[in-house]
Amino acid sequence: MGEGLLVGVLGAGSIVGAGVAGDRTGEPVLVSGEAGLVCAGILVLHLVRLRAGRALVGIVAALGVCLALQAPQAAADLVPVDGERVAPMVVTSVGGEGNGDAGRxxxxxxxxxxxGAPVKVRVLRGCGRTTRPGDVLAVVYDPEGRMPPRALATGPVTTGPLRALAALAFALLAGCVLAVVRSHRLTPAGTGA
Structure with missing residues (x-):
């Protein structure tokens, strides 16, 4: 059980940690969830090496992928970190650029x-198709410029994404515990094997 808990905590922690780090640093490989997917892959490979069973490994793999893809978006809705400030800012222009992925x-x-003081870095998160010049966005920024500015979600703050992230992390933890316990096959009493 202890080994399963350790594997689950390290697996879920590294996947969520990569998403949170991506939100805080703006590093593209972390923001996109790719680093979290790598962490999920390493977790799955470890369980395969333990011979945990295909069904449980498949469940852990699916949960790991879901967690890796949801963590960066959920992290963006968190409270600003120390040193960051939230201020209302007025949109002056909106520009769209294609990223090559299915025309998005x-x-x-x-x-x-x-x-009226311009912000040097353009805001990506929180800026969308319906945003127009003159709109006011609540922007999280770092006065010392260590982190890129980002707009908070419009409307009231919801805890739904964080609850879903916590549920996925707990399910991944439980799946890891079951998979590791399953990998330790017990022999019947008296066989001496």
Whole structure:
């Protein structure tokens, strides 16, 4: 049980940690969830090496992929880290750029503070197809420029994405415990094997 808990905590922690780090640093490989997918792959390979059973390994793999893809988006809705501030900013322009993935367009907003001072970095998160110049976004920014600015989700703060992330992490932990316990095949009493 202890080994299963350790594997589950390390697996889920590394997947969620990669997503949170991606949100905080803006590193593309972390923001996209690719690093979390690598962590999930390493976890699955470890369980395969333990001979945990195909069904349980498949369940852990599916949960790991879901967790890796959801963690960066859920991390974006978290409270700003120390040193960051939230301020209302006015959108001055909205630009779209194709990223080559099935014709999807990513939107970036140029914003200014309420005093009219322009922000050097354009906002990606929170800027969308319906955003127009003159709209006001609640933007999280770091006055020292260590992290890129990002807009908070519009409307009231919901805990739904965080609850879903916690449920996925708990399910992954439980799956890892079951898979590791399953990998330790017990021999019947008296066989001496």
């Amino acid at each position: 367009t990513r939107f970036r907003c140029s914003v200014v503070t309420r005093d």
